[in-house]
Amino acid sequence: MLDKKQLKKEQIIECALELFASRGFYSTTIPDIAKSLKMSVGNMYNYFKSKDILASEIIKYISVYLGKKLREINEEDISTKEKTRKIVEMYFKTASVKPEMIDYFLRIYLSNREVFRDTCEGMLCVNEFVTEIMIYFEEGVRCGDLREQDFFSAFGLFMGYLGGMVFLKGEDILPKDLNEYVEDITYNIYKALSSQ
Amino acid sequence: MKTKMKVLWLSAISCNGNTHSFFNYSQMEQFLEDFEFIYHPVIDSKYLLQDIVSQDIECDVLLIEGAISKEFKRADLSIVDIIQRYSKRVKKIVTVGTCATFGGIFRESGYEKTSGLHFDQEKRVDTFKSLLDKTISLSGCPVHPEVLVNTLYAIKKDITLKVDEFLRPKEFYAYTVHNGCTRNEYFEYKVDNHNFGELEGCMFYDHGCQAPFTHGSCNKILWNEVNSKTRAGLPCMGCTEPSFPRQNLFSTKKNMAIPEHLPVGVNKRVYLTLAGITKAFKIDRLEKKLFDD
Numbered sequence: 001m002l003d004k005k006q007l008k009k010e011q012i013i014e015c016a017l018e019l020f021a022s023r024g025f026y027s028t029t030i031p032d033i034a035k036s037l038k039m040s041v042g043n044m045y046n047y048f049k050s051k052d053i054l055a056s057e058i059i060k061y062i063s064v065y066l067g068k069k070l071r072e073i074n075e076e077d078i079s080t081k082e083k084t085r086k087i088v089e090m091y092f093k094t095a096s097v098k099p100e101m102i103d104y105f106l107r108i109y110l111s112n113r114e115v116f117r118d119t120c121e122g123m124l125c126v127n128e129f130v131t132e133i134m135i136y137f138e139e140g141v142r143c144g145d146l147r148e149q150d151f152f153s154a155f156g157l158f159m160g161y162l163g164g165m166v167f168l169k170g171e172d173i174l175p176k177d178l179n180e181y182v183e184d185i186t187y188n189i190y191k192a193l194s195s196q
Numbered sequence: 197m198k199t200k201m202k203v204l205w206l207s208a209i210s211c212n213g214n215t216h217s218f219f220n221y222s223q224m225e226q227f228l229e230d231f232e233f234i235y236h237p238v239i240d241s242k243y244l245l246q247d248i249v250s251q252d253i254e255c256d257v258l259l260i261e262g263a264i265s266k267e268f269k270r271a272d273l274s275i276v277d278i279i280q281r282y283s284k285r286v287k288k289i290v291t292v293g294t295c296a297t298f299g300g301i302f303r304e305s306g307y308e309k310t311s312g313l314h315f316d317q318e319k320r321v322d323t324f325k326s327l328l329d330k331t332i333s334l335s336g337c338p339v340h341p342e343v344l345v346n347t348l349y350a351i352k353k354d355i356t357l358k359v360d361e362f363l364r365p366k367e368f369y370a371y372t373v374h375n376g377c378t379r380n381e382y383f384e385y386k387v388d389n390h391n392f393g394e395l396e397g398c399m400f401y402d403h404g405c406q407a408p409f410t411h412g413s414c415n416k417i418l419w420n421e422v423n424s425k426t427r428a429g430l431p432c433m434g435c436t437e438p439s440f441p442r443q444n445l446f447s448t449k450k451n452m453a454i455p456e457h458l459p460v461g462v463n464k465r466v467y468l469t470l471a472g473i474t475k476a477f478k479i480d481r482l483e484k485k486l487f488d489d
Contacts, residue, residue, distance in 0.1 A: 131469050
């Protein structure tokens with residue numbers, strides 16, 4: 001069971017995520033988040049010493065959430081193609097059910113690197129997520145389904161594609177629901193990465 | 197007068213590399229006061245190989261160097277028959293080197309069902325099953341002379357050596373070659389800007405080093421008392437393992453940037469998590485030459 005302080009931290013993270021998504025990162029202040037949670041600003045600082053630290057903790061929270069989902073897929077006894085489909089489905093589902101998470105990742109984490117420079121060097125804050133993606137690739141190559149290549153060329157293709165689709169969805173440019181693209185996107189990604 | 201322990205050094209399909217390594221033992225005079233070779237293929241000894249195969253000569257320890265095949269003969273007798281004959285009378289049998297233990301490089305030649313005494317790589321061979329309790333495996337290409345000599349002294353002094361699943365004494369094989377490597381800092385922070393023969397950089401990530409998953413004391417009991425492969429700037433080639441020799445010994449097999457063989461006992465997820473964290477930091481000191489001048 002999570003202790004009280006941890007539980008409160010998660011409440012703050014989820015509230016901040018919503019506010020950042022609706023009002024924007026720079027327009028949302030710590031007092032705004034405190035007010036929304038009916039907490040005093042002073043008490044907020046007991047949990048997060050600064051907005052930058054809160055920002056880093058949020059990205060770690062998202063990484064742990066997505067990493068856990070990916071791990072469940074990685075541990076299933078299914079083909080790499082099937083795993084590819086499940087990862088696409090999971091990512092799009094998260095974008096629908098918790099749009100603020102993917103939104104934060106794309107619009108705040110990737111677009112405001114200066115905020116994360118000191119606390120999230122390299123892949124430090126997205127370690128859980130990247131680790132599972134690496135395992136998906138490694139196991140795909142090891143069993144002969146995927147072609148051996150540089151990790152980042154494969155990673156960019158996969159995550160760039162998914163991120164791009166969610167971004168288009170967020171901009172209301174996509175004519176169809178994200179789920180309707182799962183089949184084609186799975187086919188495209190798998191074909192691009194496949195050893196065949 | 198002290199009783200010398202009588203040793204038969206039997207050479208099977210071998211390059212005599214373990215013999216050469218043994219000659220580098222620094223306390224040879226002392227050793228020869230305590231042990232006597234009734235036969236050795238290179239050292240002058242009391243008996244000829246012809247005598248060994250035609251008579252039953254008293255012997256305490258049988259050392260086997262080289263891979264074993266029923267078809268391979270010494271003095272017109274199958275090596276298997278010679279082993280059978282002497283194994284009954286000796287107190288202990290020691291397989292000296294990776295060929296005698298697992299088949300090694302001669303197994304790779306494909307010559308007539310060649311293997312080690314009890315193992316064909318990792319697989320158990322039953323030909324000499326009854327000798328399992330008597331056998332100690334000293335794998336290595338070659339075996340470090342101190343490992344061989346200290347094992348013989350343990351036999352002489354009736355010290356029971358704890359052994360691993362391949363009958364290798366844990367005293368020497370419970371460690372990995374990574375243990376004691378002077379490049380451990382480079383391993384920890386994933387710095388592999390290595391050039392062969394130079395002092396800097398870890399060779400695990402790109403240059404094929406097998407030290408983190410190879411059992412042996414190379415960085416604990418140094419070669420010629422001064423150095424080891426990895427300290428000198430050459431990757432560990434995993435010569436004590438059943439899989440020796442693998443292919444492409446100077447490059448690390450990777451699947452999308454992840455080494456196919458990870459440090460022994462380390463889960464892939466754990467490895468990647470740690471690697472992801474350390475990779476995030478750039479340690480300037482480890483990027484530079486150790487001696488700038």
